[in-house]
Amino acid sequence: MTNFTFTLHATDGTARTGTIATARGEIRTPAFMPVGTAGTVKAMLPESVRETGADIILGNTYHLMLRPGAERLAKLGGLHKLMNWPRPILTDSGGFQVMSLAQLRKLDEQGVSFQSHIDGTTHKLTPERSMEIQALIGSDIHMAFDECTPFPASESEAETSMELSMRWARRSKAAFREAPGRALFGIVQGSVYPKLRERSAHALKEIGFPGYAVGGLAVGEGQHRMFEVLDFTVPHLPTDRPRYLMGVGKPDDIVGAVLRGIDMFDCVLPTRSGRNGQAFTKRGPVNLKNARHAEDSRPLEADCRCPACRQYSRAYLHHLVKSDEILASMLITWHNLTHYQDLTASLREAITQKRLAEHAASLLASYASGDIEPQ
Amino acid sequence: MTNFTFTLHATDGTARTGTIATARGEIRTPAFMPVGTAGTVKAMLPESVRETGADIILGNTYHLMLRPGAERLAKLGGLHKLMNWPRPILTDSGGFQVMSLAQLRKLDEQGVSFQSHIDGTTHKLTPERSMEIQALIGSDIHMAFDECTPFPASESEAETSMELSMRWARRSKAAFREAPGRALFGIVQGSVYPKLRERSAHALKEIGFPGYAVGGLAVGEGQHRMFEVLDFTVPHLPTDRPRYLMGVGKPDDIVGAVLRGIDMFDCVLPTRSGRNGQAFTKRGPVNLKNARHAEDSRPLEADCRCPACRQYSRAYLHHLVKSDEILASMLITWHNLTHYQDLTASLREAITQKRLAEHAASLLASYASGDIEPQ
Numbered sequence: 136m137t138n139f140t141f142t143l144h145a146t147d148g149t150a151r152t153g154t155i156a157t158a159r160g161e162i163r164t165p166a167f168m169p170v171g172t173a174g175t176v177k178a179m180l181p182e183s184v185r186e187t188g189a190d191i192i193l194g195n196t197y198h199l200m201l202r203p204g205a206e207r208l209a210k211l212g213g214l215h216k217l218m219n220w221p222r223p224i225l226t227d228s229g230g231f232q233v234m235s236l237a238q239l240r241k242l243d244e245q246g247v248s249f250q251s252h253i254d255g256t257t258h259k260l261t262p263e264r265s266m267e268i269q270a271l272i273g274s275d276i277h278m279a280f281d282e283c284t285p286f287p288a289s290e291s292e293a294e295t296s297m298e299l300s301m302r303w304a305r306r307s308k309a310a311f312r313e314a315p316g317r318a319l320f321g322i323v324q325g326s327v328y329p330k331l332r333e334r335s336a337h338a339l340k341e342i343g344f345p346g347y348a349v350g351g352l353a354v355g356e357g358q359h360r361m362f363e364v365l366d367f368t369v370p371h372l373p374t375d376r377p378r379y380l381m382g383v384g385k386p387d388d389i390v391g392a393v394l395r396g397i398d399m400f401d402c403v404l405p406t407r408s409g410r411n412g413q414a415f416t417k418r419g420p421v422n423l424k425n426a427r428h429a430e431d432s433r434p435l436e437a438d439c440r441c442p443a444c445r446q447y448s449r450a451y452l453h454h455l456v457k458s459d460e461i462l463a464s465m466l467i468t469w470h471n472l473t474h475y476q477d478l479t480a481s482l483r484e485a486i487t488q489k490r491l492a493e494h495a496a497s498l499l500a501s502y503a504s505g506d507i508e509p510q
Numbered sequence: 511m512t513n514f515t516f517t518l519h520a521t522d523g524t525a526r527t528g529t530i531a532t533a534r535g536e537i538r539t540p541a542f543m544p545v546g547t548a549g550t551v552k553a554m555l556p557e558s559v560r561e562t563g564a565d566i567i568l569g570n571t572y573h574l575m576l577r578p579g580a581e582r583l584a585k586l587g588g589l590h591k592l593m594n595w596p597r598p599i600l601t602d603s604g605g606f607q608v609m610s611l612a613q614l615r616k617l618d619e620q621g622v623s624f625q626s627h628i629d630g631t632t633h634k635l636t637p638e639r640s641m642e643i644q645a646l647i648g649s650d651i652h653m654a655f656d657e658c659t660p661f662p663a664s665e666s667e668a669e670t671s672m673e674l675s676m677r678w679a680r681r682s683k684a685a686f687r688e689a690p691g692r693a694l695f696g697i698v699q700g701s702v703y704p705k706l707r708e709r710s711a712h713a714l715k716e717i718g719f720p721g722y723a724v725g726g727l728a729v730g731e732g733q734h735r736m737f738e739v740l741d742f743t744v745p746h747l748p749t750d751r752p753r754y755l756m757g758v759g760k761p762d763d764i765v766g767a768v769l770r771g772i773d774m775f776d777c778v779l780p781t782r783s784g785r786n787g788q789a790f791t792k793r794g795p796v797n798l799k800n801a802r803h804a805e806d807s808r809p810l811e812a813d814c815r816c817p818a819c820r821q822y823s824r825a826y827l828h829h830l831v832k833s834d835e836i837l838a839s840m841l842i843t844w845h846n847l848t849h850y851q852d853l854t855a856s857l858r859e860a861i862t863q864k865r866l867a868e869h870a871a872s873l874l875a876s877y878a879s880g881d882i883e884p885q
Contacts, residue, residue: 174829178836180817203804203829211807211825219821410836429578432586442555446594450586454549454578461553461785461836 139275139318139345141377145487149369149396152486155346155377157275158316159215160222162190164377164398165482167389167475168225170406173198174218177406178464179472181220187441187469188476191275192220193401196229196268200258201251205271213273225401226274227381228265228307228322231283231350242282244299262306266319270312277319278348279307284326286354293326300324300350301338308342320346320379327360329367336371347372348379349397358388365395372396386415386478387502390495393482405475409468412456414443416474419502423467428453441473442466514650514693514720516752520862524744524771527861530721530752532598532650533691534590537565539752539773540857542764542850543600545781548573549593552781553839554847556595562816562844563851566650567595568776571604571643575633576626580646588648600776601649602756603640603682603697606658606725617657619674637681641694645687652694653723654682659701661729668701675699675725676713683717695721695754702735704742711746722747723754724772733763740770747771761790761853762877765870768857780850784843787831789818791849794877798842803828816848817841 141164143153155162169176169184171192176184184192194214199205203217211217214224233240233247240249246261265280281300284293304321311319321339325331339347349368352361365380372378379399380392389400405415412424416436423435431449439445443452443466455463478498485494516539518528530537544551544559546567551559559567569589574580578592586592589599608615608622615624621636640655656675659668679696686694696714700706714722724743727736740755747753754774755767764775780790787799791811798810806824814820818827818841830838853873860869 173833173835174826175833175835175837178840180837180840202833203825207805207825210805211823217823217826217829430582430585448586448592450578450582451549451592454592458548458550458577460548460550461839462550462555464836465553465555465840 139316141346141375143375145489147486147489147491148394150393150482150486150491151374151396151398152483153377153398156316157223157318158314159224159275160190162223162399163480163483165389165393165479165486166190166399167479168193168399168401169472169475170195170401170403171218171220171224172403173202174214176468176472178410178461178468179406181218183469184220184472185222187472188480189472191223191225194224194226194272194274195232196226196265196272197232197260199226199272200229200260200268201253205268209271209273213271215273223275224273225276226269226272226278228278228280229260229268230265230281231382233260234283234285244302246280262303263310266307266310266312270314275317276346277311277317279304279319279321279344281322281324281350283354284324284351286326286351286356288326290326290328290331293324293328293331297324297326297331297335301335304339305342308344318345320344320348320377322348322350322381323368323372324351325368326351327356327364332364332368333371336368340373344376346377346379348381350381352380353382353384353388353402358391361388362391362395365392365397369396386475387499389475389478390482390498393486394491394495400479405471406468409471410464412463412467414452414467414474415471417498417501419505423449423452423456423463425453435470439470439473440477441470443470514691516721516750518750520864522861522864522866523769525768525857525861525866526749526771526773527858528752528773531691532693533689534599534650535565535597537598537774538855538858540764540768540854540861541565541774542854543568543774543776544847544850545570545776545778546593546595546599547778548577549589551843551847553785553836553843554781556593558844559595559847560597562847563855564847566598566600569599569601569647569649570607571601571640571647572607572635574601574647575604575635575643576628580643584646584648588646590648598650599647600651601644601647601653603653603655604635604643605640605656606757608635609658609660619677621655637678638685641682641685641687645689650692651721652686652692654679654694654696654719656697656699656725658729659699659726661701661726661731663701665701665703665706668699668703668706672699672701672706672710676710679714680717683719693720695719695723697723697725697756698743698747699726700743701726702731702739707739707743708746711743715746715748719751721752721754723756725756727755728757728759728763728777733766736763737766737770740767740772744771761850762874764850764853765857765873768861769866769870775854780846781843784846785839787838787842789827789842789849790846792873792876794880798824798827798831798838800828810845814845814848815852816845818845
């Protein structure tokens with residue numbers, strides 16, 4: 136059993152590359168974590184997820200506590216065993232999904248009561264119960280229970296919400312079940328307000344966490360404002376702890392956030408888009424439903440190592456998407472996850488070689504070129 | 511390029527085991543052909559289909575002519591290349607699916623006019639067009655264009671229908687595009703009437719085909735009557751040509767039909783059931799939706815070589831089915847196709863060792879035992 140550690144290997148400006156060690160293996164940063172909402176990265180075998188290069192995946196506390204249920208999961212040996220993913224897993228706190236239930240939940244100082252979207256049964260999530268559930272799931276990185284401040288929020292709404300999250304962060308740490316190589320991350324809130332973000336970061340540092348997340352972003356504020364928030368928030372985070380930008384994002388969001396010192400990401404985009412016929416490529420997003428692919432015998436990307444690109448044509452992927460075939464979801468998800476992993480690998484390499492600015496500019500120009508190459 | 515040949519290796523009573531050679535590889539008989547309706551065996555990568563032990567898959571002319579279209583398929587290099595399945599493919603004639611359109615089709619001596627279920631466009635299938643399409647698809651075994659006689663049918667209805675099919679069989683053979691190692695099979699019709707089946711078999715033998723299918727079964731007549739039809743039909747088929755029972759069936763249907771001299775099968779059951787949470791096992795069908803699996807950490811079948819059984823528990827498969835996860839379809843389809851391939855492999859071995867009766871009795875007793883083993 137290793138302790139949870141974070142080792143920085145190189146920096147390039149504000150950007151960094153390093154390794155997080157957990158009891159279940161190492162995570163190379165900057166890292167993208169595929170989302171395995173309900174105990175499966177949708178449409179993927181776990182060994183295929185690993186093949187794309189993923190070191191860690193994310194599980195959703197809200198979904199897992201409802202089905203199969205936290206106590207049942209523990210009885211079955213935990214999530215790693217159940218889903219055949221022996222490597223690190225990060226779980227969110229359940230807060231984000233519960234808040235989005237809108238009509239179905241009630242928030243007070245204690246926590247949040249809500250009704251299951253599956254069967255209408257009533258549940259309560261508190262910092263203490265969230266810590267208990269994440270331990271029952273058996274994840275390697277737990278997240279503090281917080282309120283994801285809605286956007287937009289006035290400064291005083293954002294302050295009230297952030298202060299609640301800070302009280303919950305303290306309770307989360309007190310209730311956290313220690314285990315070798317396991318960590319609890321705090322989450323900075325404060326919406327788009329510099330002073331609130333600063334206060335939140337300092338409050339969390341006072342409590343003390345082995346990793347810090349930036350929450351409350353990618354909720355509609357737009358990329359420009361998200362980058363602004365990172366610009367004035369990241370400097371308040373310790374340099375020797377991993378920084379995780381929750382729920383982000385598109386490839387160009389990731390490039391911009393890595394430039395601003397972020398180490399970890401998660402997002403449903405590559406998997407969800409994969410099920411909707413949208414592929415991420417070096418020339419930007421490609422909608423495979425589009426009729427122009429119908430007789431295109433070229434691979435989606437000639438230099439991609441994924442099976443969708445190595446073994447099939449755009450015409451075939453188009454046919455599968457049009458025919459609503461499960462294989463479309465399987466292949467395009469596989470491609471998208473490969474794209475994200477190859478992106479973070481290239482960012483790690485560029486940071487090591489101190490040429491990130493140049494590499495980032497080249498990536499962004501390529502994404503912006505659009506899917507316009509002639510047949 | 512090999513010629514299309516059928517070599518018998520051993521017989522046990524009426525049952526036989528042998529090898530069909532095509533230009534794209536060999537088919538060990540008795541053979542089960544997974545159905546790849548629209549250019550994909552649903553929820554499976556083609557390399558995984560091969561791993562289950564499949565030597566040949568089936569493609570549906572009706573679906574493929576509508577999408578992506580036969581001429582487009584040819585332009586893209588044919589179905590094998592498009593879907594990355596280099597081994598043999600059998601195509602049906604399109605007749606069966608077109609007939610099932612009921613309100614949307616019109617049949618005359620020439621063929622069948624029908625409207626696409628996708629976009630309402632009008633199409634016509636004739637023996638000549640069916641042969642052209644199957645050649646454009648590039649399949650290795652083509653099927654004669656016929657009318658699948660509805661069940662029930664009076665003897666005179668069945669006679670009229672069978673005679674039309676025999677005239678179409680002659681036209682199919684005349685229009686068949688010869689290619690090295692490619693074959694056209696005739697299809698015996700005649701419903702449940704011994705004299706009609708005999709006349710149909712003789713008519714086809716007069717035309718002359720390298721393989722013979724028994725059609726018009728598995729359409730609601732029940733297993734008992736289906737076996738009766740095989741009992742009085744198979745003796746009229748040549749012993750030196752493969753015999754294919756179309757659209758069959760459940761594992762016990764296959765056992766009974768192999769005992770009666772059938773060499774080839776196709777059926778959507780293992781794939782379709784796989785998407786509905788039903789698994790085929792040695793102890794009979796298992797409905798993984800059932801709540802009794804929720805905390806069962808045993809594999810679906812301890813001695814099965816498929817990934818669903820080697821790497822996951824019944825509890826996990828149950829969770830995936832309940833959560834409507836694509837991975838449920840992927841894993842249970844994989845298991846079911848493995849079950850069918852291991853079944854036909856065991857039948858081939860039992861025939862070689864002249865112990866088929868004993869093996870069949872043991873299989874049927876095991877299926878009938880039910881999924882009742884204690885936890």
